[in-house]
Amino acid sequence: MTVTDESRPPAAQPFQADVARLLHLMVHAVYSDKSVFLRELIANAADACERLRYESIAAPALLGDDPKLRVILALDAGNRQLAVEDNGIGMSRDEMVEALGTIARSGTKAFLDRLEATRDAEDTALIGRFGVGFYSAFMVAERVDVISRRAGTETAFLWSSDGKGTFAVAPADPVIAPRRGTRVVLHLMDEAKSYAERATVERLVKAQSGHVPVPIAIVEKPGAAPSEITDGAALWAKPKSEITAADYTDFYRSIAGQFDEPALTIHFHAEGRQDYTSLFFVPGSRPFDLFDPDRKGRVKLYVKRVFIADDADILPRYLRFVRGLVDSADLPLNVSREKIQESPLLATIRKSATGRVLGELERLADKEPQTYAKIWETFGAVLKEGLYEDFERRDALLALARFKTTAAGDGWRSLKDYVGSLKTNQTAIYYLAGDHIGGLETSPHLEGFRARGIEVLLLPDPVDSFWVMSGVSFDGKPFKSVTQGTADLAAIPLIDAKDEAAPELQDSVKKFLVFVQGTLGDAVAQVRASERLTDSAVCLVAPDKGPDRALERILAGAGRLTAASKPILEINPRHALIVALAGLGDDERAFKEDAAHLLFDEARVLEGDRPADARAFSERLARVLGKSLHKGTA
Ligand code: ADP
Numbered sequence: 001m002t003v004t005d006e007s008r009p010p011a012a013q014p015f016q017a018d019v020a021r022l023l024h025l026m027v028h029a030v031y032s033d034k035s036v037f038l039r040e041l042i043a044n045a046a047d048a049c050e051r052l053r054y055e056s057i058a059a060p061a062l063l064g065d066d067p068k069l070r071v072i073l074a075l076d077a078g079n080r081q082l083a084v085e086d087n088g089i090g091m092s093r094d095e096m097v098e099a100l101g102t103i104a105r106s107g108t109k110a111f112l113d114r115l116e117a118t119r120d121a122e123d124t125a126l127i128g129r130f131g132v133g134f135y136s137a138f139m140v141a142e143r144v145d146v147i148s149r150r151a152g153t154e155t156a157f158l159w160s161s162d163g164k165g166t167f168a169v170a171p172a173d174p175v176i177a178p179r180r181g182t183r184v185v186l187h188l189m190d191e192a193k194s195y196a197e198r199a200t201v202e203r204l205v206k207a208q209s210g211h212v213p214v215p216i217a218i219v220e221k222p223g224a225a226p227s228e229i230t231d232g233a234a235l236w237a238k239p240k241s242e243i244t245a246a247d248y249t250d251f252y253r254s255i256a257g258q259f260d261e262p263a264l265t266i267h268f269h270a271e272g273r274q275d276y277t278s279l280f281f282v283p284g285s286r287p288f289d290l291f292d293p294d295r296k297g298r299v300k301l302y303v304k305r306v307f308i309a310d311d312a313d314i315l316p317r318y319l320r321f322v323r324g325l326v327d328s329a330d331l332p333l334n335v336s337r338e339k340i341q342e343s344p345l346l347a348t349i350r351k352s353a354t355g356r357v358l359g360e361l362e363r364l365a366d367k368e369p370q371t372y373a374k375i376w377e378t379f380g381a382v383l384k385e386g387l388y389e390d391f392e393r394r395d396a397l398l399a400l401a402r403f404k405t406t407a408a409g410d411g412w413r414s415l416k417d418y419v420g421s422l423k424t425n426q427t428a429i430y431y432l433a434g435d436h437i438g439g440l441e442t443s444p445h446l447e448g449f450r451a452r453g454i455e456v457l458l459l460p461d462p463v464d465s466f467w468v469m470s471g472v473s474f475d476g477k478p479f480k481s482v483t484q485g486t487a488d489l490a491a492i493p494l495i496d497a498k499d500e501a502a503p504e505l506q507d508s509v510k511k512f513l514v515f516v517q518g519t520l521g522d523a524v525a526q527v528r529a530s531e532r533l534t535d536s537a538v539c540l541v542a543p544d545k546g547p548d549r550a551l552e553r554i555l556a557g558a559g560r561l562t563a564a565s566k567p568i569l570e571i572n573p574r575h576a577l578i579v580a581l582a583g584l585g586d587d588e589r590a591f592k593e594d595a596a597h598l599l600f601d602e603a604r605v606l607e608g609d610r611p612a613d614a615r616a617f618s619e620r621l622a623r624v625l626g627k628s629l630h631k632g633t634a
């Protein structure tokens, strides 16, 4: 968009549809803590100052005779007005339309969909947990005017809206417009008039925005002199001993756009090859954009206190839930942002900072396993992406990984725990992947393992199917899917010794297996007797090579399975039903054929699939049921 016809009349323009939805939710949500709007507007004002500070390195003239960047809160209780004013970068006309009329942030739309779809109490609380941004102003204001003058330009513009579907933009009166930067004027609703009073505003700023790295001053009433209420000192540059837990939480909330408590705070100063300070937070709950396809990180980069970039890829994608910043003392300031990002110095910082975060997680896992378990529960699915993306740190990540297993009950097990309780002759780490833990726990594939007391990792996340296939091992033990290949369990004794003497397969059962194979034909790769089943009659397994059953399903779902391998149907030769079927004579051939197909369908259903042919399935089922009824009444 490059149209900048300044004489355009102030026609009302509609908001982009998503903005209208967000506004509607915002105004109608029973969100109790409306005061977050102030934190959002101050954050925007401070961002604008930081962006100008950065641009002025290359173009000092932008600062003109007003070099001290600051935010001013101007109160006018008599007129029920609160203005948040900055002398930062400002917005051009087009930037205003773009920034205040559309939602650029990816993930917001997905978030809105979720919010609208569920609408339960918990989700209403969610709206307060993500950075609601500029539009939160409409929770307290019946009209919002934004007057802005882009640094280095002449004309100022006025954006105005009542938040009910449209906004208007027009040139602003140059006399009242800020000389540089933006003034956001809230015409407060009657019930929100206390936001024009000093006591309320000052308390909120100290509680919510006390560590914004730009000073904030207050103008108590029109014409009064500004008085500074926060000094804009960088919290991260202070010695740790001077920072309280409340300071950290406050800073975390303003930098992370989260409303919870951080689960872990990592503040350190690195010296040596690179001199930098880092302040990282692991959030207490999942940020709403955690599973955005772009997997963007949210660690800010500063150089000597000057904000450079929102996301300089400082931490790898699998640590994208970490919020915070890195402030380097060594990176050059007077080169382009791109140059900084490509600098080998930054590469060193990335490496060191990543190692530090993983190290702190490891330490926490050691010292406070409960706290760590909570972090794993929240972010484990993301951390596990590193198992196949970051080969170099795979061992560290395997040590951090926690699992639900058949032996863990409600708790979490580490791989160290797992290999510490291997059964005699057990040479692999067994796992079962799928899409939810409940379905995994009841899978027939586990029966033979349970009967031998062999622990099996239950892997419910989509990412699991990928990393386990990437040639990984732990403590010299490979990972092996229980839905794949032969189970090789014979060498491991059963817990219940009376079942021990696995009898030779009866001839009739052997013949029955051949019969089933013949009946199913091409639908299966093989029909064989199972070692892994004890209670169920049948299950499907994947061939030894290639993806296991869970990965096949994921690939098929994504349309990426070129040729599905045929499953192997395993039959439990000791199951009463199988023994009885095997005992039937040739005169029952039609019945046995129906049974063979139904057994195959049963195995599919046990995996959460559908019968191969729903119509044929129901006909067979009807015939078989009919026959048993007939017997009962005969
Ligand atoms: P976010 O801050 O996460 O980008 P917001 O809804 O808070 O989302 O703000 C939207 C956009 O509006 C900002 O990204 C910025 O481009 C613009 N903006 C808002 N307030 C200001 C301001 N005071 N000065 C300059 N630009 C602003």
Ligand code: MG
Residues within 6 Å of the ligand: 040, 043, 044, 133, 134
């Ligand atoms: Mg914002």
